[in-house]
Amino acid sequence: xxxxxxxxxxxxxxxxxxxxxxxxxxxxxxxxxxxxxxxxxxxxxxxxxxxxxxxxxxxxxxxxxxxxxxxxxxxxxxxxxxxxxxxxxxxxxxxxxxxxxxxxxxxxxxxxxxxxxxxxxxxxxxxxxxxxxxxxxxxxxxxxxxxxxxxxxxxxxxxxxxxxxxxxxxxxxxxxxxxxxxxxxx
Numbered sequence: 001x002x003x004x005x006x007x008x009x010x011x012x013x014x015x016x017x018x019x020x021x022x023x024x025x026x027x028x029x030x031x032x033x034x035x036x037x038x039x040x041x042x043x044x045x046x047x048x049x050x051x052x053x054x055x056x057x058x059x060x061x062x063x064x065x066x067x068x069x070x071x072x073x074x075x076x077x078x079x080x081x082x083x084x085x086x087x088x089x090x091x092x093x094x095x096x097x098x099x100x101x102x103x104x105x106x107x108x109x110x111x112x113x114x115x116x117x118x119x120x121x122x123x124x125x126x127x128x129x130x131x132x133x134x135x136x137x138x139x140x141x142x143x144x145x146x147x148x149x150x151x152x153x154x155x156x157x158x159x160x161x162x163x164x165x166x167x168x169x170x171x172x173x174x175x176x177x178x179x180x181x182x183x184x185x186x
Contacts, residue, residue, distance in 0.1 A: 038067035062117040072108040122159035
């Protein structure tokens with residue numbers, strides 16, 4: 001019984017440490033300058049990894065970039081990130097994204113999320129909202145590109161297109177449904 005109790009306590013310490021490390025960056029909000037630097041780096045990575053990415057972004061009415069979204073969980077999970085909305089290449093507002101999940105999950109993941117607003121009315125609806133939830137306030141088409149595909153060869157009829165990157169490149173089979181995006185006062 002003593003061995004069992006020690007194992008449970010050790011597991012609790014490991015879980016606490018995991019969450020502490022995963023969410024350390026979240027507890028201190030990034031400055032505007034830090035977000036701007038990370039957004040610029042993320043857009044550069046997008047343009048390098050996605051063939052035709054630069055031309056595609058030039059068609060955008062607005063681009064919302066969350067450079068570092070951290071997701072962690074142990075049965076119950078959550079994710080959080082801060083980013084910026086760019087219009088014509090200039091930052092106009094800062095936002096955060098947050099989501100919660102329940103189910104089998106253990107660990108932490110870092111990702112970059114880029115939402116491209118291709119239609120002005122979709123961008124206006126987003127900017128005029130008081131907290132915007134993916135799937136409820138607007139639908140986001142996640143793009144999955146295979147090797148050698150050019151983004152300009154894909155027919156884009158959706159008003160909002162999303163991309164998700166990890167340290168390993170463009171991620172597949174993901175969803176943004178349920179992510180809540182809220183404007184920050186910065």
